[in-house]
Amino acid sequence: MNEDVKDLNLSVVKAFTLLDAFTMDKQEWGVRELAIKKGYNKSTTYRLLNTLESLGVLQKNDNDKYLLGLKLFELGNLVAIHKTLRKYSRTPLENIAREIKETVHFGVLDKNQVLYLNKTESPQGLKVSTQIGSYQKAYCTAIGKVLLAFLPEQKIAEYLKVVSLDACTENTITNPETLQKELQKIRAQEYALDMEELELGLICIAMPVYNNRGEVIASISVSGPSSRFKLENIESYISIIKKGAQAIEANMH
Numbered sequence: 001m002n003e004d005v006k007d008l009n010l011s012v013v014k015a016f017t018l019l020d021a022f023t024m025d026k027q028e029w030g031v032r033e034l035a036i037k038k039g040y041n042k043s044t045t046y047r048l049l050n051t052l053e054s055l056g057v058l059q060k061n062d063n064d065k066y067l068l069g070l071k072l073f074e075l076g077n078l079v080a081i082h083k084t085l086r087k088y089s090r091t092p093l094e095n096i097a098r099e100i101k102e103t104v105h106f107g108v109l110d111k112n113q114v115l116y117l118n119k120t121e122s123p124q125g126l127k128v129s130t131q132i133g134s135y136q137k138a139y140c141t142a143i144g145k146v147l148l149a150f151l152p153e154q155k156i157a158e159y160l161k162v163v164s165l166d167a168c169t170e171n172t173i174t175n176p177e178t179l180q181k182e183l184q185k186i187r188a189q190e191y192a193l194d195m196e197e198l199e200l201g202l203i204c205i206a207m208p209v210y211n212n213r214g215e216v217i218a219s220i221s222v223s224g225p226s227s228r229f230k231l232e233n234i235e236s237y238i239s240i241i242k243k244g245a246q247a248i249e250a251n252m253h
Contacts (some may be wrong), residue, residue, distance in 0.1 A: 014040065015048050019057070019068075028065040082108070085218055086117045086132075088251035092244035093120040093220070099240045102224035103128045106209075106248075107136075108217065109147040112163055114138050117218070128202070128223050139165055139179055140172045142194035142206035143221035149186035150208060150216035156183060171197045191238055196226060203229040207241045209248050220245055 017038055021029060029037075035045035049066050052058040056071035089106045097104045097120040105128075106118040113135040122128075130136065138144025138159075148156060165174040173179045186192040194204035206221035220241050 011048070014038075014044070015052060018045065018048055019052070022068050028061060028063075028067045030065050034066075082115075082117055084252070085248075089118045089218075089220075089248050092247040092251075093118055095247070096220065096222065096240055096244040097121070097123060100222050100224075100237060102222050102229065104244075105130065105143055105221045105223065107143050107147070107219060107221075109138065109144070109151075111135070112138065112159055114141055114144040114147065122224065124228075137168070137198065139163065140168050140194065140197040141221070142192040142204035142223075143219045145183065145186055145192040145194070146206045146208050146219040146221075147216065149183040149192065156180065168198050169196055169200050171195055171200075173197065191241075193234075194221075194223075201226050205234065205237050205241070207238065207245055209245045211249075211252065218248075220248075 018034060018040075021034060021037055031046045031049060032042055034049070035042045038045070040048075049058060053060060053066065053069070056069045058066045059069040060066055085106070085108070093104045093106055101122060101124050103122040104120045105116055107114045107116045109115070114137070116130055116132055116134055116136070119130060119132055136144065138148050148159060151159070160176045160179070165172070165176065165179065167174050173182060191205060191207045194202070194206075196202060198204075202223060203226050204221050204223040206219050208216040209218040209220060211217045222237060222241060
């Protein structure tokens with residue numbers, strides 16, 4: 001086993017090795033024939049296939065053979081949506097960064113966190129320590145608070161049950177009731193502020209991006225140092241960000 005593979009979980013590696021056997025030419029496999037094909041013993045193969053079936057990755061047909069399940073279809077669609085969103089957000093984010101001259105992020109809510117799909121760095125040289133594909137807390141970021149604010153009430157309640165509102169700075173909202181009130185305000189005004197709630201010295205403003213059914217599918221945020229990011233410019237920021245959001249929405253429709 002080479003250096004790149006030796007530290008990986010072997011059960012996961014074996015599971016994906018089995019999945020690789022499903023092709024357009026061979027869409028169904030029995031336990032015994034797949035075990036022989038991949039060189040695994042039958043009990044190991046059965047255990048892995050049974051686990052994948054329980055997760056919806058595989059399903060069984062009437063002949064007790066396994067075929068790919070809907071979970072992979074769902075995940076494939078999610079990847080396609082994220083790829084499309086990233087593609088259509090690139091130019092609008094660059095335009096926002098050029099006008100406001102600060103770092104611009106574009107993200108969605110995933111696993112109760114913000115998943116950054118795209119980013120344009122500030123032309124003024126300040127680097128915000130985020131990466132495309134990385135995750136960040138939702139409750140203490142402007143982009144995350146926008147995404148939370150437009151969830152159904154039940155989803156917000158579920159989020160507050162499972163997520164610990166730990167303090168990142170002295171400004172972080174750590175009280176669930178206070179956060180709920182903040183989310184109501186954000187929903188009404190259609191923008192959120194992060195007033196040094198995630199990181200001292202960093203202020204952010206975020207706005208929603210809608211699909212053609214009027215549902216919030218993503219958010220755009222602009223981040224800058226508190227020394228440069230002036231509250232009296234908020235209306236101007238809102239106008240510029242909204243123009244960028246509408247450009248993404250137009251591209252998606």
